Amino acid sequence: xxxxxxxxxxxxxxxxxxxxxxxxxxxxxxxxxxxxxxxxxxxxxxxxxxxxxxxxxxxxxxxxxxxxxxxxxxxxxxxxxxxxxxxxxxxxxxxxxxxxxxxxxxxxxxxxxxxxxxxxxxxxxxxxxxxxxxxxxxxxxxxxxxxxxxxxxxxxxxxxxxxxxxxxxxxxxxxxxxxxxxxxxxxxxxxxxxxxxxxxxxxxxxxxxxxxxxxxxxxxxxxxxxxxxxxxxxxxxxxxxxxxxxxxxxxxxxxxxxxxxxxxxxxxxxxxxxxxxxxxxxxxxxxxxxxxxxxxxxxxxxxxxxxxxxxxxxxxxxxxxxxxxxxxxxxxxxxxxxxxxxxxxxxxxxxxxxxxxxxxxxxxxxx
Amino acid sequence: xxxxxxxxxxxxxxxxxxxxxxxxxxxxxxxxxxxxxxxxxxxxxxxxxxxxxxxxxxxxxxxxxxxxxxxxxxxxxxxxxxxxxxxxxxxxxxxxxxxxxxxxxxxxxxxxxxxxxxxxxxxxxxxxxxxxxxxxxxxxxxxxxxxxxxxxxxxxxxxxxxxxxxxxxxxxxxxxxxxxxxxxxxxxxxxxxxxxxxxxxxxxxxxxxxxxxxxxxxxxxxxxxxxxxxxxxxxxxxxxxxxxxxxxxxxxxxxxxxxxxxxxxxxxxxxxxxxxxxxxxxxxxxxxxxxxxxxxxxxx
Amino acid sequence: xxxxxxxxxxxxxxxxxxxxxxxxxxxxxxxxxxxxxxxxxxxxxxxxxxxxxxxxxxxxxxxxxxxxxxxxxxxxxxxxxxxxxxxxxxxxxxxxxxxxxxxxxxxxxxxxxxxxxxxxxxxxxxxxxxxxxxxxxxxxxxxxxxxxxxxxxxxxxxxxxxxxxxxxxxxxxxxxxxxxxxxxxxxxxxxxxxxxxxxxxxxxxxxxxxxxxxxxxxxxxxxxxxxxxxxxxxxxxxxxxxxxxxxxxxxxxxxxxxxxxxxxxxxxxxxxxxxxxxxxxxxxxxxxxxxxxxxxxxxxxxxxxxxxxxxxxx
Numbered sequence: 001x002x003x004x005x006x007x008x009x010x011x012x013x014x015x016x017x018x019x020x021x022x023x024x025x026x027x028x029x030x031x032x033x034x035x036x037x038x039x040x041x042x043x044x045x046x047x048x049x050x051x052x053x054x055x056x057x058x059x060x061x062x063x064x065x066x067x068x069x070x071x072x073x074x075x076x077x078x079x080x081x082x083x084x085x086x087x088x089x090x091x092x093x094x095x096x097x098x099x100x101x102x103x104x105x106x107x108x109x110x111x112x113x114x115x116x117x118x119x120x121x122x123x124x125x126x127x128x129x130x131x132x133x134x135x136x137x138x139x140x141x142x143x144x145x146x147x148x149x150x151x152x153x154x155x156x157x158x159x160x161x162x163x164x165x166x167x168x169x170x171x172x173x174x175x176x177x178x179x180x181x182x183x184x185x186x187x188x189x190x191x192x193x194x195x196x197x198x199x200x201x202x203x204x205x206x207x208x209x210x211x212x213x214x215x216x217x218x219x220x221x222x223x224x225x226x227x228x229x230x231x232x233x234x235x236x237x238x239x240x241x242x243x244x245x246x247x248x249x250x251x252x253x254x255x256x257x258x259x260x261x262x263x264x265x266x267x268x269x270x271x272x273x274x275x276x277x278x279x280x281x282x283x284x285x286x287x288x289x290x291x292x293x294x295x296x297x298x299x300x301x302x303x304x305x306x307x308x309x310x311x312x313x314x315x316x317x318x319x320x321x322x323x324x325x326x327x328x329x330x331x332x333x334x335x336x337x338x339x340x341x342x343x344x345x346x347x348x349x350x351x352x353x354x355x356x357x358x359x360x361x362x363x364x365x366x367x
Numbered sequence: 368x369x370x371x372x373x374x375x376x377x378x379x380x381x382x383x384x385x386x387x388x389x390x391x392x393x394x395x396x397x398x399x400x401x402x403x404x405x406x407x408x409x410x411x412x413x414x415x416x417x418x419x420x421x422x423x424x425x426x427x428x429x430x431x432x433x434x435x436x437x438x439x440x441x442x443x444x445x446x447x448x449x450x451x452x453x454x455x456x457x458x459x460x461x462x463x464x465x466x467x468x469x470x471x472x473x474x475x476x477x478x479x480x481x482x483x484x485x486x487x488x489x490x491x492x493x494x495x496x497x498x499x500x501x502x503x504x505x506x507x508x509x510x511x512x513x514x515x516x517x518x519x520x521x522x523x524x525x526x527x528x529x530x531x532x533x534x535x536x537x538x539x540x541x542x543x544x545x546x547x548x549x550x551x552x553x554x555x556x557x558x559x560x561x562x563x564x565x566x567x568x569x570x571x572x573x574x575x576x577x578x579x580x581x582x583x584x585x586x587x588x589x590x591x592x593x594x595x596x597x598x599x600x601x602x603x604x605x606x607x608x609x610x611x612x613x614x615x616x617x618x619x620x621x622x623x624x625x626x627x628x629x630x631x632x633x634x635x636x637x638x639x640x641x642x643x644x645x646x647x648x649x650x651x652x653x654x655x656x657x658x659x660x661x662x663x664x665x666x667x
Numbered sequence: 668x669x670x671x672x673x674x675x676x677x678x679x680x681x682x683x684x685x686x687x688x689x690x691x692x693x694x695x696x697x698x699x700x701x702x703x704x705x706x707x708x709x710x711x712x713x714x715x716x717x718x719x720x721x722x723x724x725x726x727x728x729x730x731x732x733x734x735x736x737x738x739x740x741x742x743x744x745x746x747x748x749x750x751x752x753x754x755x756x757x758x759x760x761x762x763x764x765x766x767x768x769x770x771x772x773x774x775x776x777x778x779x780x781x782x783x784x785x786x787x788x789x790x791x792x793x794x795x796x797x798x799x800x801x802x803x804x805x806x807x808x809x810x811x812x813x814x815x816x817x818x819x820x821x822x823x824x825x826x827x828x829x830x831x832x833x834x835x836x837x838x839x840x841x842x843x844x845x846x847x848x849x850x851x852x853x854x855x856x857x858x859x860x861x862x863x864x865x866x867x868x869x870x871x872x873x874x875x876x877x878x879x880x881x882x883x884x885x886x887x888x889x890x891x892x893x894x895x896x897x898x899x900x901x902x903x904x905x906x907x908x909x910x911x912x913x914x915x916x917x918x919x920x921x922x923x924x925x926x927x928x929x930x931x932x933x934x935x936x937x938x939x940x941x942x943x944x945x946x947x948x949x950x951x952x953x954x955x956x957x958x959x960x961x962x963x964x965x966x967x968x969x970x971x972x973x974x975x976x977x978x979x980x981x
Contacts, residue, residue, distance in 0.1 A: 053560050074566035086557035090579040099575075100565035147565075396885075400780040407777050408795050410853070415798060417821055418810040429819065435828075436821040481709035488702030496706060496713075498970070503717045505907070505966045507914030509935035510959065513942045513952045514720035514727060537716045544709060569701055598803030600917045601935070605943050616805045620921055631813055638806040649801040653794055656801075660858070661865040 002064030002154040002187055003029045004050065009059035011045050011211075019045045021211040022059065027189065032181050034190045036198035037208035037234070044159060046208070047191045051157050052076050064154055074103075079148030080157040084164060085140045087132040087147075094128040097146045111150075118149040121183055122176075138169045145177070149184060156181075158190040162197065174200055195235050199223070207231050229283065229364040232357055238288050238321065240357070241331040245284040247277045247358065256284050256356070258327040267302040267354050274358060277367060285357035285366075288321065291333035294350045302354040308333075313341050322347065415639075422446050422636035429631050446636035456637065458611055459618035463641075466531045466614055467596040473532070474539040474592040479585065482547030483573050487559060497548065504541035508601045511537065516605050526609045534602050538595050543588040546662040550584030551577055587659030590652055594645050615641040728953040742953035751929050752937070756957070758844065759933040763913040766851045770912075771905055773852065774859020781860065782867045793864070800857040808921040811850045812837075815922070840930040843923050847931055850918050855911075859904055866900040867893065899972055906969045910962055934958050 004027040011020040020042040027033050035043040048054040050061055052073035061068050068076050079100075087096050094115055101111045119125040122142040132140055141161060148156055161177070162170045178201055181188055192198055198205045199219040207214045207222065207230070214234075215227045226232035233239045247266075248257045254266040254274055264284075266274060294305060306326070314321040315337055322333045322341055333349055341347050358367045421429065423442040433440075450456045484490070485497050515534050516525075524530030554577060562572045578585060603617040610622050619637045623630065649656050731738045746752040777796060781789055799807060814821050815836035823833040836846045870893060878888045894901075916935035919925065925932040925940060932940070934957055942951015 051560075051564060053563065073560075073564045078564065080561070080564050082557040082561060084555060084557055086555065086561040088558065088561075088576060088580070090582070099562075099567075103566040103571065147561075151565075392885075396783055400783045403776065403780040404784070404792050404796070407773075407780075408792065411796050411799050411857070414807055414810040414814060414853070415802065417814055418807075421813060432819060432824075436819065436824055477708040477712060480705040484702040484705035488698055488705070490699035490702040490706070493702065493706070496710065499713055500709070501970070502966060503713050505910055505962065505969065506717055506721070507910060507935075507958070507962070509914040509916050509938065510955050510962070511717065511720045511724070513938060513948060513955055514723040515716070516943060517723070517727065517948060518720060534716060536712050540709065540712045541717075569698070594801070598805070600803070600805040600920075601939075604916075604920065605939065616803055620805055620809065631816075631819075634809060635813065638809045642802045642806045645801055645803065646798070649797075650794075653790075653797075657793075657797070657861055657865075660800075660861055 003027055003031075004155055004187060004189065005060075005062040006046070006050075007060040007062070009046065009049060009061060010057045011042070011049060011054060012057040018211055020049070023208075023211075023213055025206060025213065025216065027187060029187055030185050032178075032188045032190065032201060032203045033206060034192060034198040034202035034204075035206045035208055036192055036195055037214075039193055041208040042211040043191045043193075043206075043208045047157055047159055047189060050155070050189060051078055051080050077151075077154045078157055079151045079153040079155075080159065081141075081144045081148055081161045083160040085132070085144040087140055087143055089132055092129050092131060093124065093135070093143050093146075096132065096143055097150050100147065100151050114150040114152070115146070118146040121149060121180060122146050137165050138173060141165065141173055142176070145180060149180070152184075152186075154187065156186050156188040156190075158188065158192075160192055161190075162192070162194075170197075177201060196237065199235070205235075207234060209234075226357070226366055228366060229285070229359045232285055232359070232366060236287055236289075238332045240285050240287045241291065241326075241329070242359070243284045243286075243326060243329045243331065244361070245282055247274060247280055247282050249278050254278060256282075256353075256358075258284070260327045262306070262327060264304045264351060264353055264356075265302070266356070270356075274367060277358065277360070281361055282367070283359035283361050285359055286331075286351060287355065288332040288334045290352040290355040291331065292350055292352070293335040293339040294348050295336075298350065300352055300354065302352065304351045304353050306349045306351055307346055308349055309346050310341055310343050313343055415642075418635040418639055422632055422639055424632050426630065426632055446630075446632040447640070449633055450637055450640060455610055455622065456618070456640075459613055459615045459622075459641075462528050462612060462618075463597060463614040463616075466528050466535065467593060469532045470535040470539060470596040471589060471592045474536055474543050474596075475585070475589055477536065477540050478543035478547050478588060479573075479578065481544050482551050483577055485544075486548045486551035487572075487577075488569070500541050500544050500548075503537075504545055508538060508599075512601050512605045515602070519606055525606050526612050528607075528612050528614070530606050531599070531603055531614065534606075535596050535599060538599060538602075539592040542595075543592055546588055546591070546659060547581070547584055549662055550581040554580055583655060583658060584662070586652065586655045587662060590648055590656050591659045593648060594656075597645050724952045724956055727949050728956055730949040732947050732949060734949060742950050743957075746950070746953055746957070751932075752954070754930060755932045755934060755937045755954075758931060759913060762844065762848060762851070762915075762933055763909060766848050766855065766912050767905060767909050769848070769852045770855045770859050770908060771901070773856045775863050775901075777856065777860040778863035778867055781864055793861070797857045797861060799854045800861075804854050804917040805921055807854060808850055808918050811846075811853075812922055815846055837923055838927060840927055843927060843931045847918055847922055850922060851912060851915060854918070855908060859908065862900060862904045863897065866897040870896045899975075902972050903969055906965050906972070909965050913961060914958060 004025075006023050006025040006027075009020055009023045010018060012018050023042075023046060025033075035046060037043045045054060049056050050063075052068065052071065056069050063076060063078070088099065091099065097115045097118060098111045101114065106114075115128070116125070119128060122145060124139065124142050124146060127135060127139060127143070132143065135143065144161070158177070162173055165173060174197060177190075181201075190197075190201060199222075202219055204216060205219055205222050206216045209230050215222060215231045217225075222231060222235050226235065229242070233242065243258060245259070246257045248255045248263070250263070250265070253268060254271055256264045256266060258264070291306075308324040308326060308331075310322045310324045311330075312323040314323070317337065320335050320337045320339070320341060322335055324331060324333065324347075335341060335347075335349075339347075359365065360367055417437065420437060420439050423439045423444070423446070425441060425443050425445065428439070428441060481500075485493055485500075515537075519525055519530045519534065522530070522533075524533060558576060558580070559572055562576050567575060598616060599614075600616045600620075603614050604621075607613050607617060610618065613622065619634070619641050623634045623637045727734070728742050729737050729739055731741075781792055781796070784792070813819075817835070817838060820833070820836060822836070826833060835842050837843050874892050874896070875888055878892050883891065913933075914935055915933060916939065919931060919933055919936040920939070923931040925936050929937075934954060938951045938954035940951075941954055942948050945951075
């Protein structure tokens with residue numbers, strides 16, 4: 001059990017390409033941190049530097065207070081679960097889990113005790129004699145986790161562990177990973193490109209893009225208070241709608257004026273925050289779930305009404321997604337499935353301006 | 368489906384292209400295939416079968432053929448008996464076994480170590496060396512046997528099986544290394560990373576992970592080394608003139624042909640006995656044999 | 668190539684548990700040292716038993732018969748002036764070229780036929796058809812030699828049985844050359860067949876299905892799908908076989924030993940005769956060195972093919 005500290009970590013490849021551009025991150029003991037971002041954002045590289053599989057170009061990584069930059073993976077006291085599981089195909093499940101302990105010359109009794117304990121946690125006791133080839137994807141995933149658990153390391157590292165599973169199993173294993181973490185309570189660093197995985201698993205989410213950290217925070221904070229356009233667009237599905245607009249002074253209050261002239265009032269409590277941008281071009285951001293049908297007796301303050309014509313309607317069961325055009329920008333809305341919506345038929349919608357975001361197009365930061 | 372490819376019955380394109388009957392086309396394709404294969408099998412198997420037939424004949428039957436020479440009328444094992452009772456022939460066998468076993472061991476140690484180093488580790492010039500391995504594999508023994516004759520002679524190893532043990536690796540090592548590089552490279556990199564994190568050092572990674580996982584490749588390479596050493600002909604022909612140091616190939620070719628009266632039955636029996644070990648290996652390990660054969664071109 | 672697979676992998680300790688002072692960089696350095704040591708036996712074999720002899724051959728070829736003095740390129744000049752040697756060049760080229768073409772065509776045909784019969788029957792046919800490749804060529808050639816025997820030829824018996832005249836298989840120069848080619852084709856076709864079969868199996872069935880739905884006939888499928896997909900393996904197999912066939916020794920040695928009248932010698936058997944049997948080592952070395960240019964050209968194309976393929980697949 002340990003905290004992990006990244007101090008101005010840089011990964012530079014030959015030719016000067018930087019995959020990771022100076023990252024600072026403090027991970028507390030027992031914490032479950034998820035690194036999330038699109039492919040090529042440097043999240044895997046960061047994880048591999050923590051594991052010792054990649055050299056650190058500049059900066060410093062500490063595990064439990066010790067600088068580990070120059071320590072080989074075997075001596076960092078970490079365990080890692082790989083995307084393709086990386087189970088040794090010629091060894092039984094038992095031997096796969098025991099291998100690391102065997103190399104560390106643990107006594108046989110101890111190895112057996114630990115493997116059986118891990119097998120019990122993961123519910124794979126009946127698979128111990130099988131070869132990886134005879135296991136299903138989910139079972140392999142469990143064995144890979146078992147291999148990490150038996151080592152009882154300071155840190156667990158997960159590199160996109162669920163990407164090779166089908167959708168249903170992925171949800172199931174996600175819960176499983178969370179349960180395991182609650183049981184063994186080891187500091188965990190988890191890499192994924194799937195924001196849903198990140199939101200559901202993490203104590204804190206680290207959103208990365210182009211080799212830098214965009215924002216670090218608990219899932220709810222990232223959702224409600226994104227700091228950058230990237231985070232705002234990355235977290236949430238379907239993604240937040242962004243519409244180019246202008247912030248106009250409408251007498252006492254501010255208004256968001258869309259290119260075609262549609263005017264949406266900014267809630268009063270935000271006036272002061274946005275005051276400096278009055279009269280300037282901004283990016284108006286609104287999540288699909290805040291663009292809904294008009295409900296009777298809707299007590300949400302700051303609703304603005306719009307009349308839009310759906311182009312595509314996707315009934316999802318518990319909700320219906322509507323794709324439409326707003327002033328030349330494609331936007332999506334989430335409506336109640338009971339509302340009749342059809343392509344080409346005008347649909348009145350309510351925009352919850354209390355949940356709006358404004359982004360400075362120059363800096364791409366949320367105002 | 369491709370079942371009709373390359374068969375004369377495939378519909379001919381063009382105006383008024385006739386609408387073929389799928390069933391008919393397939394049947395013709397199958398008939399063509401089987402006829403070709405039967406003819407090919409007869410041609411391919413005729414020489415060994417004829418060798419077998421001859422080896423079962425007495426000298427009298429061979430020299431006074433009545434009717435077809437392709438069947439044996441009074442089968443006898445006396446040719447085989449004579450060979451097995453012949454200490455010289457047994458010596459050939461022993462020499463072949465000795466040379467082959469030693470060469471296979473040496474080859475596998477060299478190739479596996481080198482392939483692991485070239486496929487997974489890296490050092491200055493390793494890329495060049497990998498290309499060098501491939502080029503060496505293209506250099507035929509007939510280009511090298513004269514200088515090697517001099518070299519082996521200077522070492523005093525002419526007329527010695529040790530000379531063969533020294534030079535046979537030129538036949539086996541490049542190809543075996545090449546296919547082992549291919550097999551090792553196909554092992555996912557995560558596997559060595561997992562092993563690194565599990566605490567394995569390079570030697571443990573090789574012996575505990577790579578060799579077991581690439582076992583089919585190792586078997587294929589071993590079979591290749593075995594077959595090539597067993598069948599080697601140029602080097603022993605050049606280096607060995609003393610019958611007691613000869614391996615089977617040159618022994619059968621040079622020592623069982625004596626004078627003008629060839630003991631054909633015995634010669635064929637000797638050739639078949641000499642060919643038996645590779646054929647047995649092939650019969651039991653055909654899949655590995657073929658994997659090794661095709662690995663050179665499809666891998667690496 | 669697989670070689671850069673580890674460029675970004677940091678090294679690990681070997682042997683005893685890591686000492687704190689041992690840095691990753693030093694591990695990397697140690698790793699390359701270990702790697703080099705592991706490759707050392709290979710380097711010794713390539714350097715000592717291939718590269719050095721090849722260089723030594725060039726040196727040898729410049730010496731006089733008793734190897735006491737250098738005579739420059741005299742050996743090569745003498746060879747080129749000799750009628751016999753010009754015949755050897757000619758014969759080697761004809762032999763290699765026609766044998767490889769025949770092997771390639773027959774191998775392709777058989778692979779194709781084999782590919783089209785039901786899968787469960789393929790094993791046994793493949794097993795039978797590969798046999799000539801498995802038997803050591805020197806030994807199977809003995810069988811052919813016996814089948815070609817002037818007085819007891821079992822092939823002539825078949826010819827006579829169907830009313831054709833006997834053939835002087837090894838007695839007449841042209842027939843002797845043909846015989847050498849026949850045996851080489853017999854022994855080498857299975858190799859082509861098995862390579863092509865592997866290539867055919869690697870073409871996904873959907874490609875043929877897509878082609879069939881696009882309206883391709885069997886021939887068109889072959890022309891536009893099979894051949895382009897197999898191009899690389901075909902060229903590599905042909906080039907490789909060209910080298911092996913060109914440098915062939917066993918068959919000529921056993922079947923004709925160069926005769927009749929030195930008319931069936933190829934480079935290898937002639938080099939053997941001149942260098943080892945007649946004891947003119949420098950001249951023999953010069954003979955085998957004549958193989959070098961053509962081998963270099965072929966090797967160049969093979970390497971280019973391999974590199975190209977690796978680039979495409981990367």
